[in-house]
Every structure is written in C-alpha cells, then in structure tokens.
Amino acid sequence: MDIEPVDHEPRQSFPWAVLRQRWEDLTFLHWAVAPEVVAPLLPAxxxxxTFDGVSYVGLIGFRMVGLGFGRGPGVPYFGTFWETNVRLYSVDDAGRRAVVFRSLDASRLVPVLVARATLRLPYLWSWMRMDRDGDRLTYRCRRRWPGPAGTTSRMAVRVGEPIVDPTPLEHFVTARWGLHTRAHGRTLHLPNWHPRWPLHRAEVLHLDDELVAAAGLPAPVGPPVSVLYSPGVPVRFGPPVAARPRRARPPESQ
Incomplete structure (x- = not known):
C-alpha cells in the first residue's frame, strides 16, 4: 500500500464542494499516544x-464561521459557532491520510443534529465561548447533550511568533486533507481543501480538560508535545467516498 506523503501544500481532489466554511482562532494541543491504544477506536x-512510530491525540478549539452548503452562502446564525474537538490520525487501505474525530463539541444544536444524522459524526451540544485578552486566548466548554453532561474543558494559551518553517511533526498534525468516519455501514473518506496554515507558536498557560478522557482515551499525562495557534483558513469539503476495502490475498498454492 502506497501512503500519500505528509504534504503541507493545499490540495483539491474533488470537482465541487459539498460544504464551505471558515475556521478561525484555532489552538492545537497534541500529545503522543501509542498506536495500539488508538487502533480499536478507528473506523474499519x-x-x-504514525510519525516516527508514534501516533497523536489532538485537542483543538476554534470558531466555525459561515458554514454553508455547496456554492450557497453561509447559514445565518446556525452556521457560526464555537467548537472543540478531540481527534486522532488515520490512514486507510487506499493510503489516504486523514483525521478521525472522537468528539466534536459545538455551541449550536442544529448543526449537531444534522451532522449526527447524516455522517454519524460524534457531535455534541455544549455551552462554549472564547475570550481574548491581548495575546492570551481562553477557551471554555461545558457539555449539554447527549453526554456525559457536565463534561468540561478550559484551556488558556498565549500566542507567540509566526512560524516560518514548521517542523515535520507540526506538518503531520496540521496538514490533513480529509476525515474518516463510519456511517450507514461504510467507512467514508471526506476530502477537504484549504490554503496552507498560517501557524504561530503558542504556550499553554492553563489546561483543565475532561474531553479527551470522555472520548475514550487515556487522560493526557504531562504537557502537550505540540502547541500551535492559527488565525484561520477558508475550507471546502468534497463529497464523501467509501474507503477502499483491502483486497484479500489469493490462497497460496499447496
């Protein structure tokens, strides 16, 4: 199996967009995790x-802006909301690298219901906000539905200097051009396109998180190995396609 390279340059491998949106004020926190720990949590x-034999779990807070369908405008009110997701990193049998979301807390109920019904994405309705004080950003989240209700997360970071040349690990956890999800009995790959990330160094000032553990992962031990910030990018998603099943080997001759 040929695995596509970790490519930080923008891609577009689909002729038309199913969804359009913009991601703003993103903070990426990542911890190393053994591949065998996350393997049972990934779609068939x-x-x-992996990067140098290690996989990663990410906690990402941001603002979704102007979510809309196809070539249409963003949906008023419901298309803009705060989100915090817990994600893993996957590769399918066709060699496509992607992310797998273990949870996506969002501050608007309607997008949560639509995403759960159509793509079976694990969206959850939460109270959420982000406060800015100069170069300091504080993200807060408290889960409402479906649960576990009351699960919380609070992370505060200080945004630093722009990154001119991201490290290979920073490319690995940000240069992702699709997601994998299990929906309606199939594993799907949903490709996306956006410009190259404008990334900044960032420093964790405070972290009190329950979302990672609530997503079925070991609670992080120690500080994250990577902390990044981005002011944001416009994003387009293409139509989902079924992940290619692995071909069975022919029986060996006796």
Whole structure:
C-alpha cells in the first residue's frame, strides 16, 4: 500500500464542494499516544497514522464561521459557532491520510443534529465561548447533550511568533486533507481543501480538560508535545467516498 506523503501544500481532489466554511482562532494541543491504544477506536478499514512510530491525540478549539452548503452562502446564525474537538490520525487501505474525530463539541444544536444524522459524526451540544485578552486566548466548554453532561474543558494559551518553517511533526498534525468516519455501514473518506496554515507558536498557560478522557482515551499525562495557534483558513469539503476495502490475498498454492 502506497501512503500519500505528509504534504503541507493545499490540495483539491474533488470537482465541487459539498460544504464551505471558515475556521478561525484555532489552538492545537497534541500529545503522543501509542498506536495500539488508538487502533480499536478507528473506523474499519483504517489504522493509526504514525510519525516516527508514534501516533497523536489532538485537542483543538476554534470558531466555525459561515458554514454553508455547496456554492450557497453561509447559514445565518446556525452556521457560526464555537467548537472543540478531540481527534486522532488515520490512514486507510487506499493510503489516504486523514483525521478521525472522537468528539466534536459545538455551541449550536442544529448543526449537531444534522451532522449526527447524516455522517454519524460524534457531535455534541455544549455551552462554549472564547475570550481574548491581548495575546492570551481562553477557551471554555461545558457539555449539554447527549453526554456525559457536565463534561468540561478550559484551556488558556498565549500566542507567540509566526512560524516560518514548521517542523515535520507540526506538518503531520496540521496538514490533513480529509476525515474518516463510519456511517450507514461504510467507512467514508471526506476530502477537504484549504490554503496552507498560517501557524504561530503558542504556550499553554492553563489546561483543565475532561474531553479527551470522555472520548475514550487515556487522560493526557504531562504537557502537550505540540502547541500551535492559527488565525484561520477558508475550507471546502468534497463529497464523501467509501474507503477502499483491502483486497484479500489469493490462497497460496499447496
């Protein structure tokens, strides 16, 4: 199996967009995790993607802006909301690298219901906000539905200097051009396109998180190995396609 390279340059491998949106004020926190720990949590037909033999779990807070369908405008009110997701890194049997979301807390109920019904994405309705004080950003989240209700997260970071040349690990956890999800009995790959990330160094000032553990992962031990910030990018998603099943080997001759 040929695995696509970790490519930080923008891609577009689909002729038309199913969804359009903009992601703003993103903070990326990442911890190393053993591949065998996350493997049972991935959809059929995918396996953990690794960097130097290690996989990663990400906690990402941001603002979704102007979510809309196809070529249409963003949906008023419901298309703009705060989100915090817990994600893993996957590669499928066709060699496509992607992310797998273990949870996506969002501050608007309607997008949560639509995403759960159509793509079976694990969206959850939460109270959420982000406060800015100069170069300091504080993200807060408290889960409402479906649960576990009351699960919380609070992270505060200080945004630093722009990154001119991201490290290979920073490319690995941000240069992702699709997601994998299990929906309606199939594993799907949903490709996306956006410009190259404008990234900044960032420093964790405070972290009190329950979302990672609530997503079925070991609670992080120690500080994150990577902390990044981005002011944001416009994003387009293409139509989902079924992940290619692995071909069975022909029986060996006796």
């Amino acid at each position: 037909g995918t396996r953990p993607d």
